[in-house]
Amino acid sequence: MDQKLQMLLDTVKKLIRRGAFPHLTKVIVKSHPADIAHIFRYLDLKDQRTLFNLIENPETAAYVLSELDHGTGAQLLEQIDKQTITEVLQEMPYDDAVDIIRNMPEELAEEILGIMQDEDSDEIEQLLLYDEDTAGGIMSTEIFSLNQDLTVQEAIEAVQQAGDVEMVFYLYVTDDDNHLVGVLSLRQLLTVSPARLLKDIMVREVISVRTDVDQEEVAQLVARYNILGIPVVDDANRLVGLVTVDDVIDVMRQEATEDIYKMAGASEEELLYGYKAFKIARLRLPWLVTNLFGGVITGYLMWRFKATLAEVLALITFIPVITGMGGNVGGQSATIVVRGFATGRIDMSTLRQVFFRELRVGMIMGAVCGLTIGVVAFGWHHNPYLGLVVGMAMATAMTVAATMGVMATSFFKRIGIDPAIASSPFVQTANDITGLLIYFGTATLFLPHLR
Structure with missing residues (x-):
């Protein structure tokens, strides 16, 4: 945030805290609507409501609402009288007004449409017939x-x-x-x-x-x-x-934000719940449970290879490195493919090329990291075969992880599941499992030389 906006934000917060509403009203009148809209993002809902109630000009209020999250905009409007809501919505482009009305309680939305002028309500009702994530839902009907x-x-x-x-x-x-x-x-x-x-x-x-x-x-x-x-x-x-x-920029920002939240196992819906911890936890838990079961399987594999671990205790040293590096590489590949699908740069026809590119990248990175960790293992435990096992396992695990990121993402895309939601926890879990299988499998083959 630049200095001018920071000063405006600090002034608004100070005046709200002091309850100096007449002075705050003067600040609003003198400020550009775009600046007012920008600082709303840095206020909590309570302060947003206070500031919004002091905006006397319907055009300014409409501009602010157009720049805010539609759910937040609906919440701000719900607190004021229906006539004022109608005046503000009539100052907004129809596509923005529709997005706000979609987020209002159904009964209130119907009342507002009843109060609006016939021309405005007809246009809005027509737009409400389209799904909000389609061209019809985001288009403007005021065209020439x-x-x-x-x-x-x-x-x-x-x-x-x-x-x-x-x-x-x-x-x-x-x-x-x-x-x-x-x-x-x-x-x-x-x-x-x-x-x-x-x-x-x-x-x-x-x-x-x-x-x-x-x-x-x-x-x-x-x-x-x-x-x-x-x-x-x-x-x-x-x-x-x-x-x-400008509508397209909003769409790109919205889709990118949505994908990032999904890949983190979270949800943009969390923003609407504020500090409601139980609801936020409910949204995050499904993806954490996926990783939880993956962790149980990983633990089971370690138990199955307990004889190998008991014979060569030094193998424990490199388990976090093998699983961690595999998870990172797989996550990178998955992120690239998800983003490629989102922007249209990758589709099913180009997936073969993407797969072999990631395979080559995984082999190069695996060779470098495998050689490095192999030297570390040899220098640490003074056993060249241990260095060979760790290095080979690292190189193989990273190569497999790179391709796993591509395969898992494309699989979910093909069966109609949003890859941004499913690929991240699946790739992480799958790479942990395959990484350990590769590591312990290689160690078991070389076990006579590791004792």
Whole structure:
């Protein structure tokens, strides 16, 4: 956070603590809405409510809510009267208002929609029909389009008269039935003869998405083609909305955050529960239990190889190193593949290449680390065969772990389970087990030389 925002945050916290609400109101009025929205993220829910209640301008309140987590935004609105809620929501873009309403209690949401003006409520109710994680759920319906039979001069006049609609330097062209038939740029419109028809100069190959396309796929298309927005069409190819690059940035941030939480065995839902320890524990426990059973299996393997351990006690020294390094390598591979699936850089057609790349990487890293730990083992216990066993086991375990990260992630992806959730605990447990099997198996083969 830069110095200006830090000073604003410190001032707001101090005024809230003192109860100096008149002064705080003046600070809000003088501050840019974007700055107010930013500092909300550093306040707890109680202070957020206090600050939000002092925002008198519905436009500022709407801007703040648009920048916050939708669940938090709904909680902030629920504490104020229904008429004010309606005024704030009507100042928001429809797609943002829909996200807030989705997080409200059903009864309150219905009341708010009943109070809203017919035009606003109709648009919002239409958007509520789409799943929130689809193109239809994140699109803006306040869009501008031109009929293909207009001349360039008529199109320019229409653009000049356009009101508050989403426009990203692209002009979408439709036919008489609102079917999306082409696109052209503002620059293109201004550099051709005014008498020409739009259908003669437009680009007919339009990159678009259907309303039911997953928001992650929408983000991938925008990133792939480096466009500022992507039109949304229904089953009949009628233009119904537009997803702009700012919506895509939000989607990417949301998806990345979600994947990171899942891979950690946690959940973004925890943020909504604040300090409710039992609910947070309930969300984390399933993945910890997975690792718990993996640990039991690991312990069982050590028990099965107790004769080998009893004969060569020095083997115990390197168990944490073998399992730890394998878990780290497997986790790295799994993270890369999960991220690749999320961004579209990896799919089932390229998985073979990814597998062999990770195999080679695992062999290189395993050789380096195996040689290093082998030298350490020899220097520590003065037994060259112990160094050989530890080094070979390390190299093999790391190579297997690298490929395990790829195979486990792709397996869960193929059977329809989110790999971000399942791959991390599974890979960790599997690598612990395989690492010990490799280690003790190698030690058993060389046991006569280790005594």
